[in-house]
Amino acid sequence: MDLFEYQGKQYFAQFGISVSPGGVADTVDEAVAAAEQAGYPVVVKAQVKVGGRGKAGGIKLADNAEEVRLHAGNILGMDIKGHVVRRLWVEHSSDIAKEYYASFTLDRPNKCHLGMLSKEGGVEIEVVAEENPDAIAKISIDPIVGLTLEAATAWVAAANLDEEAREQAAQLLVKLYTCYVEGDCDLAEINPLILTTDGKVHALDAKVTLDDNASFRHPEWVDFAWGETEDVREQMAKEKGLNYIGLDGTVGIIANGAGLAMSTLDVVNQVGGSAANFLDIGGGASPDVMAAALEVINSDPKVKAIFVNIFGGITKVDDVANGILEALRRVSIAAPIVLRLDGTNAAEGRALLQPHLNDQLIAEPTMLDAARRAVALAGK
Amino acid sequence: MSIFVDENTKVIVQGLTGGQGRFHGLRNRDYGTKVVAGTSPSKAGTDVDGVPIYANMAEAVAATGATASFVVVPPAGACAAIMEAAQAGIEFIVCITEGIPAQDEALTYARLVQEFPGTRLLGPNCPGIISPGKCNIGITSGDIALPGGPVGIVSRSGTLTYQALYELSSQGIGQTTCVGIGGDPVPGTNFIDCLEAFQADPETKAIMMIGEIGGSEEERAAQYIADYVTKPVVSYVAGVTAPPGRKMGHAGAIISGSQGTAQAKMDALRAAGVTIALNPTEAGNAMIEVVKNLK
Incomplete structure (x- = not known):
């Protein structure tokens, strides 16, 4: 789960990382109240999970209540790369002397943690990596040892941060690493990490991705659920516990297993169609799961055909067939359904469905045949 | 021959007394795998359909001489189970558990490398390993695999592994071993x-490799193939149409920036001399051609 900037800053603060004082606002009046609380001058910042907010006009300075009203009014409701701004973060403006970059993430090839630190912050780190790779000081961190203050001190020197920032930066990096590990982050990034004109180091932005697999030990994460997805289909799927990602095409996809679901998208694309979604129903597709999956897909008005692609492993195809029949009794599905069923008990499953096949429920022998049929139906 | 396991491999199921453990553990035994024991701290001294249950891995290993274990334990306890197996001297651990936090995986992997370099972990979040006719540890349905070789399969995805087995077996082409390495960010193998x-x-005699988006393991594999593999390799990489920044089901299956795209992986593999297929059926057909031309 990606956090909004304000959530990331709240999370940082829990680990003792210094951030600017500020507050959230969903209305113009709330923005003014937050500004009064934080103290002028303030920065009014759009809360969207996409980069390039500043260029889009989603970050503005304000010296008084009148300016806060003006900017908050403009930014709320603004569309930034398809993300509508529904919430603002209003914080006390910092006097910036220097902008740095710091992050921790998993170094997958080397199976350890990777810290990246640069004295050239405030711009996208990918750009720095491209244009001036030497400006990024990387360290590999053994998960058993962790990041010690000694290692962090050597690291800030290697990154050539300004002398006056080093001690505070090293301490902050140790805290950020703790946040990354104990806070179960996939990514904990500060860009920019700033040195203020009065010599303070703190996080001016926060980019945090939490590891969904660790939610069982972080009950506090429920507070971050606000505005997690704007896609109504994804919201519905989430409520039903489905692994769903909304896309823009016309062929609704239901498959078991992440790999097969991805592969199904690919095959639909190869035969000239486009997928409306990714949906992995996982192992053991019960009638409830199948019904929920069909309901979510049915709620998408763009879907003109549905491709159900099942390869039974643990999942038995006759159970899937029963699930589909049960689902069809419960839900009225607008688009035709094309089935490809293989694997464990495929013959039994196909036999169960045979009497119910018609021009709304079609069976095809292979994945490719089924994809072609679904794409043809969607194109009509 | 087979890799990592064979007909003599003795296996302990960690979590045999749970619903999933019982189902898959006994299914593996019925396939012919030497499932010699299970562990459960509270049910020691009992048995699951004739398989004896020990209190812990040390006792189970001492009593049976097993060298492999099958971890079917929920995410919160899976890493502890893996470490317990390694401490008991297990050489090959298969963990199918899905949903283990990445921090735990990274720490467990580091501890295994440091303290138990002789232990191999397969998974987590993988379908396991099957050497058809000899040994099946995991959740793969034994009846879609065909003994006798000549193809070895390695895959990051569970259902695509089944699909690959099916494409080959239905054409009469057997497998030496099929390994599902799993879709998590820190795979043990x-x-x-x-x-x-x-x-x-x-x-x-030939290798089928099934990859997916995310990370750079396929690119690294491509380099390895170019340098060291002389046997023909056929590959399929899932997720050509996956959008960037969205996790496609597996924790590891995410395109970040320009990293981890299916196209980049296919290009790297093709450059290493690998035959690239655009879907599982094409991969099966390509392998049939490769096998025809062997010898």
Whole structure:
């Protein structure tokens, strides 16, 4: 789960990382109240999970209540790369002397943690990596040892941060690493990490991705659920516990297993169609799961055909067939359904469905045949 | 021959007394795998359909001489189970558990490498390993695999592994071993480990490798193939149409920036001389051609 900037800053603060004082606002009046609380001058910042907010006009300075009203009014409701701004973060403006970059993430090839630190912050780190790779000081961190203050001190020197920032930066990096590990982050990034004109180091932005697999030990994460997805289909799927990602095409996809679901998208694309979604129903597709999956897909008005692609492993195809029949009794599905069923008990499953096949429920022998049929139906 | 396991491999199921453990553990035994014990701290001294239950791995290993274990334990306890197996001297651990936090995986992997370099972990979040007719540890349905080789399969995805087995078996082409390495960010065993083992196995004559978006393991595998693998390799990489920044089901299947796209992986593999298929059926057909031209 990606956090909004304000959530990331709240999370940082829990680990003792210094951030600017500020507050959230969903209305113009709330923005003014937050500004009064934080103290002028303030920065009014759009809360969207996409980069390039500043260029889009989603970050503005304000010296008084009148300016806060003006900017908050403009930014709320603004569309930034398809993300509508529904919430603002209003914080006390910092006097910036220097902008740095710091992050921790998993170094997958080397199976350890990777810290990246640069004295050239405030711009996208990918750009720095491209244009001036030497400006990024990387360290590999053994998960058993962790990041010690000694290692962090050597690291800030290697990154050539300004002398006056080093001690505070090293301490902050140790805290950020703790946040990354104990806070179960996939990514904990500060860009920019700033040195203020009065010599303070703190996080001016926060980019945090939490590891969904660790939610069982972080009950506090429920507070971050606000505005997690704007896609109504994804919201519905989430409520039903489905692994769903909304896309823009016309062929609704239901498959078991992440790999097969991805592969199904690919095959639909190869035969000239486009997928409306990714949906992995996982192992053991019960009638409830199948019904929920069909309901979510049915709620998408763009879907003109549905491709159900099942390869039974643990999942038995006759159970899937029963699930589909049960689902069809419960839900009225607008688009035709094309089935490809293989694997464990495929013959039994196909036999169960045979009497119910018609021009709304079609069976095809292979994945490719089924994809072609679904794409043809969607194109009509 | 097979890689990592064979007909003599003795297996302890950690979590045999749970619903999933019982189902898959006994299914593996019925396939012919030597499932010699299970563990459960509270049910020691009982048995699951004739398989004796021990209080812990140390006792189970001492009593049976097993060298492999099958971890079917929920995410919160899976890493502790893996470490317990390693401490008991287990050489090959298969963990199918899905949903283990990445921080735990990274720490467990580091501890295994440091403290138990002789132990190999397969997974987590993988379908397991099957050497058709000899040994099946995991959740793969034994009846879609065909004994006798000549193909070795290695895959990051569970259902695509089944699909690959099915495409080959239905054409009468057998497998030496099929390894599902899993879709998590820190897999205990990676493509290169399997490629190395298949290259060294005289009965494996060709290799099918199934990748997916995310990370750079396929690119690294491509380099390894170019440098060390002389056997023909056919590959399929899932997720050509996956959008960037969205996790496609597996924790590891995410395109971040320009990293981890299916196209980049296919290009790297093709450059290493690998035959690239655009879907599982094409991969099956390509492998049938490769096998026809062997010898």
